[in-house]
């Protein structure tokens with residue numbers, strides 16, 4: 495099969511190689527998926543760059559990318575799945591050597607979820623990390639119907655899904671963005687330009703002084719002071735990144751006296767029954783055509799290095815997806 499891989503950490507153009515590999519064979523409990531779309535997330539790019547703290551090559555050769563979509567081509571012992579079923583896959587690159595940047599990937603059957611006919615393979619390749627992180631950040635503590643939710647960075651891949659899913663769950667949604675164009679992209683009607691406006695002041699004004707019940711946070715450290723001001727007593731701050739300040743000083747007593755739950759989450763650990771719960775919600779929304787996706791075409795496998803650089807540059811609006819035909 496055709497695949498892309500790296501055998502050492504480094505810049506995309508230097509370490510990513512494209513070539514032929516033997517296709518994997520499904521073991522007991524696994525499915526073999528013919529991959530048609532491979533989604534690239536910031537974590538895939540950071541992993542390849544060796545940017546993770548204490549990074550070591552866990553395998554001699556790594557086929558990158560956790561997310562993807564395709565069809566079930568074969569099944570291993572004990573698996574009853576329809577051959578040809580359209581699926582989206584998750585955690586293909588988490589603590590594994592062989593991800594989705596290849597024509598085939600083998601995964602435990604539960605990591606290949608039915609992809610509704612109305613959702614393209616490219617859109618399916620946005621679900622594993624961006625959509626499921628948004629769902630986890632919003633719904634990890636139960637329903638949000640009637641709550642007010644602040645989604646910081648609503649034009650981001652996770653943030654945009656969070657804006658949509660919060661509204662679908664019956665919440666009032668406010669988002670922060672850096673331009674009017676990004677506000678439109680976020681799909682959220684109530685927005686604040688966080689670079690030009692005092693976010694805490696604006697949120698308190700918009701909520702009549704009440705604040706918000708939940709914050710879906712793209713940069714915990716950068717926004718900590720504002721979050722403390724606007725979170726309601728016993729509210730939840732669900733943070734999935736803190737890039738500007740990776741080790742921010744924590745305002746412990748501020749949060750403690752407001753009885754705030756700080757939920758630091760990572761999509762890779764959303765597994766088992768909780769993942770199934772998110773999949774069910776996602777499948778309902780996809781079947782109903784209720785979600786808008788943002789696919790940034792990244793070319794084919796031969797274009798993988800440039801696609802990684804696009805993710806690194808950070809200016810894209812959506813998930814960079816490779817089409818593998």
Ligand SMILES: NC(=O)c1ccc[n+]([C@@H]2O[C@H](COP(=O)([O-])OP(=O)(O)OC[C@H]3O[C@@H](n4cnc5c(N)ncnc54)[C@H](OP(=O)(O)O)[C@@H]3O)[C@@H](O)[C@H]2O)c1
Nearest residue numbers: 536627646647649650651652672713716734735759760761
């Ligand atoms: N923990 C997890 O499971 C998990 C899952 C997915 C992603 N992540 C991490 O989350 C980060 C974002 O990922 P992504 O795929 O959503 O990236 P993305 O598509 O590039 O979006 C990031 C968004 O965050 C906004 N932003 C940056 N700093 C902000 C701030 N201080 N306040 C408000 N908005 C801010 C950016 O807006 P402007 O460009 O307009 O400033 C941009 O729209 C990455 O570090 C990624 O590794 C973690």
